[in-house]
Amino acid sequence: MAKFDNLLLEKKDGVAVITLNRPSKKNAMSPALHRDMVAALELLRDDKNARVVVITGAGGVFCAGMDLKEFFLELKDKPSEYEAVWKMATEWRGRTLRYYPKPVIAMVNGFCFGGAFSIVEGCDLAFAAEEATFGLSEINFKLFPGGCVSKSLANLLRPRDALYYGMSGETFDGVEAARIGFINKAFPKDKLVEQTMAVARNLASKDPNAMRATKEGYRYSLEMTWDAAMNYAMAKELELVQRQNDAFRKEGIQDFLKGKYKPGLEAHPG
Structure with a gap:
């Protein structure tokens, strides 16, 4: 340390x-x-x-x-x-x-x-x-x-x-x-x-890549026009897919559809 x-x-x-x-x-x-x-x-x-x-x-x-x-x-x-x-x-x-x-x-x-x-x-x-x-x-x-x-x-x-x-x-x-x-x-x-x-x-306990995207999506959107913010959000989503190997679809959404957890009430167990 x-x-x-x-x-x-x-x-x-x-x-x-x-x-x-x-x-x-x-x-x-x-x-x-x-x-x-x-x-x-x-x-x-x-x-x-x-x-x-x-x-x-x-x-x-x-x-x-x-x-x-x-x-x-x-x-x-x-x-x-x-x-x-x-x-x-x-x-x-x-x-x-x-x-x-x-x-x-x-x-x-x-x-x-x-x-x-x-x-x-x-x-x-x-x-x-x-x-x-x-x-x-x-x-x-x-x-x-x-x-x-x-x-x-x-x-x-x-x-x-x-x-x-x-x-x-x-x-x-x-x-x-x-x-x-x-x-x-x-x-x-x-x-x-x-x-x-x-x-x-x-x-x-949350996914660190999703956490970073959440923070950056808010911070940078404050400085953008609507059109720029929408383009940024799309690019940020694609970046997140690369950073976490599409985990929000493969794990986050799929596990919800399989009944493994309820994202409105709890975090993904992984």
């Missing part, structure tokens, strides 16, 4: 859990943490033992956003390095997670501030503790939700919610995060891991 200075990585039952591991800094994202995340995601990309990725934080905290000192102050007079780190930080949260070939789940177990919003939004699914604290605190120190955060808000939230929390700097809990659609569901903190991992294991 690979070792990282700022992350913990473990795999079990087809699920890889990446834990942001800077608890003394509330798991704030330093340049080194960004490098570790890029490396970890690349490592897991083709790992057949990791069908689903879960991202969470150590020490009862998800992520306090960017490390303000290491990013904004220490790189202030290093424009080339600042730009390189900025691009890396926005790329993995804004594009890598969104177009990752596997499902990615955010498990928000505590504080989630600023730049951490883009981790949550970039993931396909997100669950949080009811007691978790979310906040866009940038306005409180005379900044705005920069980098990919404003785009994340525009992608996921209604204008009234995005602007209210962005302009007021007020915090909200996991229950509110679910109400406004920022996460899927909120659970009591002592149930969060159990419930999130149950979802992750369920996804890991």
Whole structure:
């Protein structure tokens, strides 16, 4: 198992859990943490033992956003390095997670501030503790939700919610995060891991090629016209046939017709 200075990585039952591991800094994202995340995601990309990725934080905290000192102050007079780190930080949260070939789940177990919003939004699914604290605190120190955060808000939230929390700097809990659609569901903190991992294991049990096609079909169709999306769907179906040797017909449909299972109620046993 690979070792990282700022992350913990473990795999079990087809699920890889990446834990942001800077608890003394509330798991704030330093340049080194960004490098570790890029490396970890690349490592897991083709790992057949990791069908689903879960991202969470150590020490009862998800992520306090960017490390303000290491990013904004220490790189202030290093424009080339600042730009390189900025691009890396926005790329993995804004594009890598969104177009990752596997499902990615955010498990928000505590504080989630600023730049951490883009981790949550970039993931396909997100669950949080009811007691978790979310906040866009940038306005409180005379900044705005920069980098990919404003785009994340525009992608996921209604204008009234995005602007209210962005302009007021007020915090909200996991229950509110679910109400406004920022996460899927909120659970009591002592149930969060159990419930999130149950979802992750369920996804890991599905055909990985069909799972990838499901994710890509949705993500890319958002950017397409109707005609382009229909052509893409046809091409994606043919690609799936090649990737899984036509298993959706030979096994999925045929086994249903033979009465072996009910796809509306359960997954294919194979």
